[in-house]
Amino acid sequence: MPGPYKWRHHFRGHVSRWTVPREALLNLLSRTSKHLSAKEIYATLHSVYPGIGLTTIYRTLDLLARARLINKLDIGEGQSRYELKSDEKKDHHHHLICTKCGRIIDYSDFMDEELKLVKNTERTLAQKYNFSVQDHNIEFYGLCEKCK
DSSP: OOOTTTTHHHHBTTBSOOOHHHHHHHHHHHTOOSOEEHHHHHHHHHHHOTTOOHHHHHHHHHHHHHTTSEEEEEOSTTOEEEEEOOOOGGGOOEEEEETTTOOEEEEOTTHHHHHHHHHHHHHHHHHHHTOOOOOOOOEEEEOOTTTO
């Protein structure tokens, strides 16, 4: 498990203080490749931190997503899933999301071609709308092989 100061330098400037729930949530997401729901995160953390509430989990997830430390994936039916955002290009990926069962498949095929297209699109949009693009997320929705 990462030490208590692992996330603080990433967090500086986004909120006024560092808390145990914020660190616990980031540590949990750093140890899994799954895309976890807020309720799954709550169930896991509540067993270790019994004082943590579901409302705290939702607020913390929202804060960490706004700080761009985690990705929020809307999979439909009012449910979101979360994953730790990676700064490393080798870990950069996009998602295939099954609209029937909610399965999320990470893919990094064609990443160089996609990133070239996205960078050109970002540059064009930035110039046209005087907008500073800070991030992007590509998600394809459809049916997985089991649901087809």
